[in-house]
Amino acid sequence: MTVNWFGxxxxxxxxxxxxxxxxxxxxxxVCCTAxxxxxxxxxxxxxxxxxxRARWYRIILAPQHNGDRFLFCDSCGCKSWCxxxx
Numbered sequence: 579m580t581v582n583w584f585g586x587x588x589x590x591x592x593x594x595x596x597x598x599x600x601x602x603x604x605x606x607x608v609c610c611t612a613x614x615x616x617x618x619x620x621x622x623x624x625x626x627x628x629x630x631r632a633r634w635y636r637i638i639l640a641p642q643h644n645g646d647r648f649l650f651c652d653s654c655g656c657k658s659w660c661x662x663x664x
Contacts (some may be wrong), residue, residue: 609643613638620663626654629663 594649613634632640632649640647646659 579606603639609638610634621649621660622655622663623658623660625654625656625658626651628653 587628616637617632617634620631622629628651630652632647636649637647640649642648643659646661648657649660651660
């Protein structure tokens with residue numbers, strides 16, 4: 579990788595594993611941050627109609643379709659497509 583600092587070209591050797599490790603760390607941090615932000619929202623169960631909050635890691639791992647997520651409801655005990663409460 580060549581870096582241009584103050585008009586002088588400096589060649590920095592970066593191993594492939596360091597680039598892959600840095601990219602993976604960045605991706606994990608973005609996913610966790612998005613999950614934490616989405617965990618503050620309420621979701622409504624389509625079976626019982628009650629609102630609940632899901633854990634951030636469940637939100638990240640849950641399949642999504644048109645904004646609905648396949649989550650486990652705490653009140654009725656079923657797993658169904660849940661919409662985000664408005």
